[in-house]
Amino acid sequence: xSDDLRIGPNAIIPGDALSWTAVRSSGPGGQNVNKVSTAVxxxxxxxxxxxxxxxxxxxxxxxxxxIDQEDVLLxxxxxxxxxxxxxxxxxxxxxxxxxxxxxxxxPRRPTKPTKGSKERRLAGKSLDGEVKRxxxxxxxx
Numbered sequence: 001x002s003d004d005l006r007i008g009p010n011a012i013i014p015g016d017a018l019s020w021t022a023v024r025s026s027g028p029g030g031q032n033v034n035k036v037s038t039a040v041x042x043x044x045x046x047x048x049x050x051x052x053x054x055x056x057x058x059x060x061x062x063x064x065x066x067i068d069q070e071d072v073l074l075x076x077x078x079x080x081x082x083x084x085x086x087x088x089x090x091x092x093x094x095x096x097x098x099x100x101x102x103x104x105x106x107p108r109r110p111t112k113p114t115k116g117s118k119e120r121r122l123a124g125k126s127l128d129g130e131v132k133r134x135x136x137x138x139x140x141x
Contacts, residue, residue: 017048039078059101
């Protein structure tokens with residue numbers, strides 16, 4: 001595939017890193033599904049994509065099992081009965097996945113529980129203890 005994939009105003013995935021194949025869709029579909037290859041498998045070779053290392057690490061984490069041992073990301077689309085629309089859908093999903101990986105995650109700031117929340121927690125525990133105490137057998141005094 002020689003078409004470059006535009007991710008943003010300054011970000012482009014070169015067409016050399018992308019390839020796609022048409023395969024037969026799975027599932028029900030009557031006679032059409034057995035003779036027409038409308039599903040699309042879009043592959044992105046991460047070594048050729050030119051993605052910065054920090055973004056690439058986040059992309060690997062987001063993609064999970066869609067990346068194989070050869071460092072190729074696989075997107076499969078079989079939502080429509082048209083090969084062209086499935087290809088466009090796969091390219092859109094790949095673009096969205098890469099865009100999700102671009103912003104760095106917001107670091108978590110540890111917080112302390114408020115005084116009120118501590119008091120409510122302890123009051124709830126006391127109430128639970130009282131309920132359990134009332135379930136006990138009465139003492140013979």
